[in-house]
Amino acid sequence: xxxxxxxxxxxxxxxxxxxxxxxxxxxxxxxxxxxxxxxxxxxxxxxxxxxxxxxxxxxxxxxxxxxxxxxxxxxxxxxxxxxxxxxxxxxxxxxxxxxxxxxxxxxxxxxxxxxxxxxxxxxxxxxxxxxxxxxxxxxxxxxxxxxxxxxxxxxxxxxxxxxxxxxxxxxxxxxxxxxxxxxxxxxxxxxxxxxxxxxxxxxxxxxxxxxxxxxxxxxxxxxxxxxxxxxxxxxxxxxxxxxxxxxxxxxxxxxxxxxxxxxxxxxxxxxxxxxxxxxxxxxxxxxxxxxxxxxxxxxxxxxxxxxxxxxxxxxxxxxxxxxxxxxxxxxxxxxxxxxxxxxxxxxxxxxxxxxxxxxxxxxxxxxxxxxxxxxxxxxxxxxxxxxxxxxxxxxxxxxxxxxxxxxxxxxxxxxxxxxxxxxxxxxxxxxxxxxxxxxxxxxxxxxxxxxxxxxxxxxxxxxxxxxxxxxxxxxxxxxxxxxxxxxxxxxxxxxxxxxxxxxxxxxxxxxxxxxxxxxxxxxxxxxxxxxxxxxxxxxxxxxxxxxxxxxxxxxxxxxxxxxxxxxxxxxxxxxxxxxxxxxxxxxxxxxxxxxxxxxxxxxxxxxxxx
Amino acid sequence: xxxxxxxxxxxxxxxxxxxxxxxxxxxxxxxxxxxxxxxxxxxxxxxxxxxxxxxxxxxxxxxxxxxxxxxxxxxxxxxxxxxxxxxxxxxxxxxxxxxxxxxxxxxxxxxxxxxxxxxxxxxxxxxxxxxxxxxxxxxxxxxxxxxxxxxxxxxxxxxxxxxxxxxxxxxxxxxxxxxxxxxxxxxxxxxxxxxxxxxxxxxxxxxxxxxxxxxxxxxxxxxxxxxxxxxxxxxxxxxxxxxxxxxxxxxxxxxxxxxxxxxxxxxxxxxx
Numbered sequence: 099x100x101x102x103x104x105x106x107x108x109x110x111x112x113x114x115x116x117x118x119x120x121x122x123x124x125x126x127x128x129x130x131x132x133x134x135x136x137x138x139x140x141x142x143x144x145x146x147x148x149x150x151x152x153x154x155x156x157x158x159x160x161x162x163x164x165x166x167x168x169x170x171x172x173x174x175x176x177x178x179x180x181x182x183x184x185x186x187x188x189x190x191x192x193x194x195x196x197x198x199x200x201x202x203x204x205x206x207x208x209x210x211x212x213x214x215x216x217x218x219x220x221x222x223x224x225x226x227x228x229x230x231x232x233x234x235x236x237x238x239x240x241x242x243x244x245x246x247x248x249x250x251x252x253x254x255x256x257x258x259x260x261x262x263x264x265x266x267x268x269x270x271x272x273x274x275x276x277x278x279x280x281x282x283x284x285x286x287x288x289x290x291x292x293x294x295x296x297x298x299x300x301x302x303x304x305x306x307x308x309x310x311x312x313x314x315x316x317x318x319x320x321x322x323x324x325x326x327x328x329x330x331x332x333x334x335x336x337x338x339x340x341x342x343x344x345x346x347x348x349x350x351x352x353x354x355x356x357x358x359x360x361x362x363x364x365x366x367x368x369x370x371x372x373x374x375x376x377x378x379x380x381x382x383x384x385x386x387x388x389x390x391x392x393x394x395x396x397x398x399x400x401x402x403x404x405x406x407x408x409x410x411x412x413x414x415x416x417x418x419x420x421x422x423x424x425x426x427x428x429x430x431x432x433x434x435x436x437x438x439x440x441x442x443x444x445x446x447x448x449x450x451x452x453x454x455x456x457x458x459x460x461x462x463x464x465x466x467x468x469x470x471x472x473x474x475x476x477x478x479x480x481x482x483x484x485x486x487x488x489x490x491x492x493x494x495x496x497x498x499x500x501x502x503x504x505x506x507x508x509x510x511x512x513x514x515x516x517x518x519x520x521x522x523x524x525x526x527x528x529x530x531x532x533x534x535x536x537x538x539x540x541x542x543x544x545x546x547x548x549x550x551x552x553x554x555x556x557x558x559x560x561x562x563x564x565x566x567x568x569x570x571x572x573x574x575x576x577x578x579x580x581x582x583x584x585x586x587x588x589x590x591x592x593x594x595x596x597x598x599x600x601x602x603x604x605x606x607x608x609x610x611x612x613x614x615x616x617x618x619x620x621x622x623x624x625x626x627x628x629x630x631x632x633x634x635x636x637x638x639x640x641x642x643x644x645x646x647x648x649x650x651x652x653x654x655x656x657x658x659x660x661x662x663x664x665x666x667x668x669x670x671x672x673x674x675x676x677x678x679x680x681x682x683x684x685x686x687x688x689x690x691x692x693x694x695x696x697x698x699x700x701x702x703x704x705x706x707x708x
Numbered sequence: 709x710x711x712x713x714x715x716x717x718x719x720x721x722x723x724x725x726x727x728x729x730x731x732x733x734x735x736x737x738x739x740x741x742x743x744x745x746x747x748x749x750x751x752x753x754x755x756x757x758x759x760x761x762x763x764x765x766x767x768x769x770x771x772x773x774x775x776x777x778x779x780x781x782x783x784x785x786x787x788x789x790x791x792x793x794x795x796x797x798x799x800x801x802x803x804x805x806x807x808x809x810x811x812x813x814x815x816x817x818x819x820x821x822x823x824x825x826x827x828x829x830x831x832x833x834x835x836x837x838x839x840x841x842x843x844x845x846x847x848x849x850x851x852x853x854x855x856x857x858x859x860x861x862x863x864x865x866x867x868x869x870x871x872x873x874x875x876x877x878x879x880x881x882x883x884x885x886x887x888x889x890x891x892x893x894x895x896x897x898x899x900x901x902x903x904x905x906x907x908x909x910x911x912x913x914x915x916x917x918x919x920x921x922x923x924x925x926x927x928x929x930x931x932x933x934x935x936x937x938x939x940x941x942x943x944x945x946x947x948x949x950x951x952x953x954x955x956x957x958x959x960x961x962x963x964x965x966x967x968x969x970x971x972x973x974x975x976x977x978x979x980x
Contacts, residue, residue, distance in 0.1 A: 494880070507875075515889075523881055569875070572879070
């Protein structure tokens with residue numbers, strides 16, 4: 099549905115400027131931002147962290163003041179329901195209260211933290227209705243029910259009496275949307291509404307927002323960092339960078355013919371699902387300013403080398419303890435009969451949605467958690483039977499890079515000490531040799547040597563992740579488990595870190611177990627892919643086989659849910675409903691059926707009977 | 709470093725330095741007899757030129773008593789908190805980091821001790837050991853240990869679950885090295901804050917013990933003892949309570965400010 103271009107815009111922002119007071123004087127967060135949104139139109143504001151996109155949306159709600167910001171310049175012309183045009187930048191607090199949640203609705207990123215855990219869903223929905231629309235409690239309840247139906251929540255009557263923790267993440271975000279929609283706002287602001295969600299739930303939520311927009315003729319301001327989501331949702335796009343608008347225009351133009359370098363770089367860094375079709379080997383990410391795409395020679399297609407890591411029938415279960423005596427009352431079957439092997443110098447990706455057991459699988463292999471059954475063989479080490487002493491020795495060969503570069507470095511230790519730690523632990527180097535080795539590692543991950551004596555907080559997220567990679571590289575491991583190692587990074591930084599990993603693989607012959615939820619990244623970097631669902635590998639095989647000929651219904655639904663960073667390949671806009679995950683908790687002693695596979699083509703296995 | 713030279717830090721540091729100086733130097737400068745000389749004619753005199761802070765119920769000069777009391781009070785408080793940190797810190801870290809049965813056993817022990825009010829516990833220990841300054845230190849130190857161990861255990865539990873601990877584990881760090889390199893530095897800020905607050909409570913605990921005849925023994929003076937003995941004269945001579953009370957309040961305030969600054973100085977994130 100096209101936006102109603104003949105209608106006057108609902109919101110017209112001109113020359114918005116927001117400043118923040120800091121110890122070092124005022125800092126401009128947003129500078130001269132202008133845009134407008136018409137009824138039935140979606141404007142996507144896209145940018146990396148620190149680009150000022152959220153500050154812009156918070157300014158429209160005048161919530162930016164609660165974060166220490168101040169609108170110092172600009173006009174935010176908003177057309178109210180009664181036709182009156184007001185400047186939100188000049189509106190008094192009382193009027194703002196009447197507008198917030200009433201004429202402007204907002205959807206936040208974290209569905210868990212944006213709902214109050216101590217009130218029922220019904221209470222939170224009815225609150226705004228009673229305040230803004232002055233509905234009686236019966237009328238509010240009826241409207242709340244209608245809203246839950248509108249966002250397609252099953253069993254809405256029961257949900258009204260439930261608390262947020264009783265609902266799944268996707269369901270909670272639907273409730274947040276229902277609250278935002280409660281008073282039929284003229285403008286809906288969605289600030290990264292799907293970033294915290296799994297890709298299937300994201301597809302559902304995006305389709306829902308799109309449908310509600312069309313049905314109600316709202317203007318939608320959609321804030322995101324994800325170009326793929328932009329391509330799927332936007333009518334028009336504003337690209338922001340360091341508080342300024344870099345480029346603005348219709349979505350097709352921005353994607354087809356970006357005029358600014360920054361936009362081009364941003365688009366280039368985004369991997370597109372399906373663009374590896376027909377290619378044999380992983381490929382570097384495109385980073386603008388670097389040489390064009392070349393297949394890395396050593397990573398090129400080669401006959402399957404001898405396996406470095408082989409995992410057979412691995413199961414990891416966590417006890418659920420109850421009662422006073424902490425008896426085990428049930429077990430979470432996090433990893434269930436998983437088998438795969440990983441060749442030297444190759445990358446096997448474990449991909450799946452949150453809670454599928456992919457991280458636990460990686461941790462079990464390093465014995466950071468103890469598996470319950472199965473065999474893990476790494477280059478001659480039988481990992482599961484190793485004694486504490488031998489395990490420490492074996493850890494030289496297997497290292498890990500974690501997801502959150504902020505939390506995986508100790509804030510109280512200098513970087514040099516943290517990278518030197520494995521060298522000391524394994525007795526690889528001592529004295530001044532340590533400094534030399536760490537300096538060489540910093541060179542290897544392209545960090546300046548003057549960072550050696552710094553502390554983690556002085557570095558950006560991407561730089562910290564390089565430190566974490568240097569630490570993992572220090573003992574010259576044969577296997578690195580990368581657990582969502584690039585998920586927390588901005589796309590351009592993500593591309594650089596992925597390239598670094600691929601270069602390291604080419605130069606040093608390291609094998610990667612790459613754990614990720616991002617199908618497009620996985621397609622780009624893997625030789626082999628294993629799709630996990632409810633603790634099991636449901637499909638495993640060479641990358642091309644899994645991505646180009648997915649056989650398992652779950653793999654297919656996962657692939658169909660991934661947004662593609664190309665506005666000409668939009669997903670169907672009708673509501674989507676994926677099968678919700680069933681519980682992995684089973685009573686003690688429950689022994690599930692073994693994983694049996696059908697071999698579709700050599701090496702391409704699909705879990706039978708699902 | 710310049711960042712930390714704020715008015716708050718300078719005032720805190722200044723008062724702490726003055727208090728410590730008084731505690732150390734007063735007995736050398738002021739003859740003990742000044743504080744113990746009783747002038748019954750001068751009982752409960754308000755502050756004047758002759759007696760700056762007034763006199764107590766026995767006609768002793770409160771200025772000299774508060775100066776000389778500083779050493780007793782600060783020594784007892786400092787040493788007692790030292791004892792509770794010495795025992796509480798390893799106890800809390802071991803319990804929180806290793807978890808499992810170690811944690812269950814240690815924490816049930818701590819819970820048992822915590823179920824008694826700290827002062828009652830100190831009183832019992834003090835009564836068993838007999839009244840003297842060293843015994844007062846021991847009894848307050850032991851009584852404060854479970855409290856500190858409990859708080860440190862919670863923090864160690866949090867730190868043990870941080871990804872950087874798991875990351876260190878993956879690089880082959882274990883046991884003692886893990887505690888020294890990763891757990892201890894991240895628990896320390898809490899120890900500093902909690903330690904400075906405990907100093908204040910220790911000063912008051914000493915007062916309580918002295919009141920019951922188990923802490924500082926007269927004629928030696930301590931702030932706590934002075935506050936407790938002033939109780940009967942509050943309506944006629946409020947300064948007898950206000951003078952030592954102000955000394956305690958000022959010290960506690962300064963220690964808290966000092967503790968905050970110390971925590972920031974040790975935090976690399978606060979440095980520019």
